[in-house]
Amino acid sequence: MVNRTGYTGEDGCEILCMAEDAVALWDAVLARGVVPCGLGARDTLRLEASLPLHGNDIGPDTNAIEAGLGWTCALEAKDFSGAGVLRAVKAEGPSRRLVSFVMEEKAIPRQGMPIEGGGEVTSGTHSPMLDVGIGMGYVPAAQAAPGTKLTIDVRGKPRTARVVKRPIYTRED
Amino acid sequence: MAAAESYPEDLKYHSEHDWARIDGDEAVLGITWFAADALGELVHFEPPAPGAAVAKDASYGEVESVKAVSDVIAPLSGEVLEVNQAVVDAPETVNEDPYGAGWLVRIRLSDPSEVDALLDLAAYKQVLADQ
Numbered sequence: 001m002v003n004r005t006g007y008t009g010e011d012g013c014e015i016l017c018m019a020e021d022a023v024a025l026w027d028a029v030l031a032r033g034v035v036p037c038g039l040g041a042r043d044t045l046r047l048e049a050s051l052p053l054h055g056n057d058i059g060p061d062t063n064a065i066e067a068g069l070g071w072t073c074a075l076e077a078k079d080f081s082g083a084g085v086l087r088a089v090k091a092e093g094p095s096r097r098l099v100s101f102v103m104e105e106k107a108i109p110r111q112g113m114p115i116e117g118g119g120e121v122t123s124g125t126h127s128p129m130l131d132v133g134i135g136m137g138y139v140p141a142a143q144a145a146p147g148t149k150l151t152i153d154v155r156g157k158p159r160t161a162r163v164v165k166r167p168i169y170t171r172e173d
Numbered sequence: 174m175a176a177a178e179s180y181p182e183d184l185k186y187h188s189e190h191d192w193a194r195i196d197g198d199e200a201v202l203g204i205t206w207f208a209a210d211a212l213g214e215l216v217h218f219e220p221p222a223p224g225a226a227v228a229k230d231a232s233y234g235e236v237e238s239v240k241a242v243s244d245v246i247a248p249l250s251g252e253v254l255e256v257n258q259a260v261v262d263a264p265e266t267v268n269e270d271p272y273g274a275g276w277l278v279r280i281r282l283s284d285p286s287e288v289d290a291l292l293d294l295a296a297y298k299q300v301l302a303d304q
Contacts, residue, residue: 040240044239106217106219106261108216108217108242126216128239155235157219
């Protein structure tokens with residue numbers, strides 16, 4: 001199966017195959033001159049693209065509405081496990097939201113760092129394309145608008161960040 | 174371009190992969206090629222403030238790559254006279270030239286006798302061999 005999806009923000013595709021075919025397929029792709037990359041590179045790409053990572057930014061303790069993933073839920077059309085809760089969250093408005101942010105000072109945000117006002121960083125790294133620290137995290141809904149300044153506790157030092165619209169970075173051709 | 178592996182003869186070393194270039198009662202401090210290579214390309218140096226006290230064997234700053242952050246351990250005690258702004262502005266300088274342009278701070282030693290406890294090149298190479 002070839003998916004025109006991807007988890008990097010770049011044009012590309014994901015190939016799913018049977019396990020016994022994987023090595024031969026991998027070797028064939030590499031033989032065409034593709035440069036392999038690892039999870040670290042993937043993580044900077046997906047964060048620049050504001051793509052949430054399960055286990056970091058979303059998980060059993062978050063809901064799709066606050067994570068900005070309401071568009072993936074057919075709340076009107078279908079009934080499914082959890083649909084009632086999601087409808088209620090959507091109707092009331094979530095108390096917190098997953099936001100993307102860019103550091104305004106030299107510092108790299110990391111998962112688990114507190115955000116002043118009750119928030120927390122769920123993913124953070126150095127953006128190779130923008131050459132600044134970037135990240136995602138949950139903040140109270142009142143702090144979620146693009147342009148809002150956040151203060152992140154970087155190992156005891158307050159560092160300023162700014163909420164930005166998703167994605168954090170889009171490649172210009 | 175990251176530098177090739179090297180450990181100059183004229184430096185003193187600390188087992189936490191830091192070096193010191195002693196000049197009278199002053200010393201220039203940095204991290205070794207091994208430390209820079211282990212972290213990967215540095216993207217952030219969190220320096221101490223000029224005038225701050227640094228204590229032997231304690232952290233005086235942080236170096237950070239995309240994947241990891243590490244304390245920088247002071248091989249000697251003293252007072253920070255100068256921070257290398259070139260590294261603050263371009264942290265990858267440490268990878269490119271760890272013993273030259275990639276120095277981190279210059280300090281005035283508060284106890285020059287501490288130098289005697291540092292490792293010479295042969296002793297530091299033994300530390301590397303034991304990693």
